[in-house]
């Protein structure tokens with residue numbers, strides 16, 4: 038019998054859970070002032086604790102969100118976060134128990150998928166999470182930036198204060214919509230924990246673009262170094278950039294490159310196919326310094342998830358999916374451009390549910406996975422069919438870090 042039990046947390050133990058989570062990541066407890074802001078981000082019924090008696094030894098929580106899938110549908114998703122097990126309790130099955138409980142409760146809430154950002158890449162694959170989108174880290178020497186000619190947008194960019202920022206940003210985000218596979222809606226606590234916190238405590242700035250139809254894009258950035266340190270490099274990091282049109286996207290980046298007393302511009306977890314190189318005259322000034330996993334995706338309800346996305350024109354394929362944690366997902370699925378059905382027909386390709394998640398938004402092809410020996414190939418010709426069916430026009434990307 039397990040030496041701990043999982044319970045739903047309530048207001049009386051949210052703070053202890055937060056302190057436990059921060060401790061697991063080697064940070065100290067939040068101050069009273071910070072906690073006043075953070076406590077609203079705990080959703081009753083969505084946070085769990087692992088207890089031995091009255092002592093909490095592990096925790097995990099989530100927020101309800103929507104995930105955009107290929108074809109444009111938005112499926113109910115759990116955005117999982119604040120996962121931690123006390124260092125003296127690790128490797129005793131506490132996270133495994135928390136995950137099982139969380140899966141159960143998310144499925145009861147009708148959530149089709151869950152998404153998270155992983156502190157370490159070795160943790161979540163066993164629970165059926167796969168890397169479904171990635172981002173690239175960019176470094177630009179601002180002194181070498183010459184912007185390619187442009188007519189601009191005819192709009193205007195203005196710096197805004199905290200009150201305006203917190204009013205405008207969610208509206209612009211809604212206007213822009215979840216325009217690529219992998220994007221998620223942003224829940225109220227996300228804005229609080231990111232935009233509000235950044236502007237209030239971390240010296241972030243927000244610039245808003247407005248055009249003929251009002252506010253239609255914004256960029257949040259923070260500048261560090263420079264004047265604070267003698268002879269230091271001044272580095273501007275783009276934290277968030279949301280645009281309703283490609284023209285506004287370009288104008289916001291041009292604005293960023295024009296901010297004075299900046300030596301270097303950094304973009305973190307930017308889309309793999311963001312055409313920043315084409316915005317500048319010399320494409321070599323845009324250095325890709327890293328490519329990292331962004332969305333870890335768990336298909337909680339495989340039939341519903343497969344049915345929610347669209348498929349490109351190609352001959353059908355039968356995928357057999359293995360799911361150790363949620364065995365009712367186990368089985369074969371016939372995928373066609375017209376829809377998906379469970380089938381007893383022989384499988385063409387066999388793969389684990391974490392790898393299906395990796396293909397789901399279009400980040401990796403079946404051929405690539407098969408080449409690495411991660412897919413069992415029954416019919417080699419099916420790889421090209423599966424790749425064609427699952428192909429999407431754009432690299433999946435979320436842009437919402439939590």
Ligand SMILES: CC(=O)SCCNC(=O)CCNC(=O)[C@H](O)C(C)(C)COP(=O)(O)OP(=O)(O)OC[C@H]1O[C@@H](n2cnc3c(N)ncnc32)[C@H](O)[C@@H]1OP(=O)(O)O
Nearest residue numbers: 061118119120121122127128129130131132133153155156
């Ligand atoms: C979404 C987010 O919040 S990401 C943040 C995640 N949190 C952290 O990184 C904080 C620091 N780490 C921790 O708190 C813990 O190590 C956790 C939460 C990652 C894992 O908790 P544990 O209770 O130790 O996991 P549990 O005992 O259930 O492990 C299950 C399996 O995963 C393996 N595993 C779990 N975490 C790790 C890890 N970090 N590295 C390698 N293997 C791991 C275990 O060895 C075990 O393998 P087994 O089934 O073959 O025996």
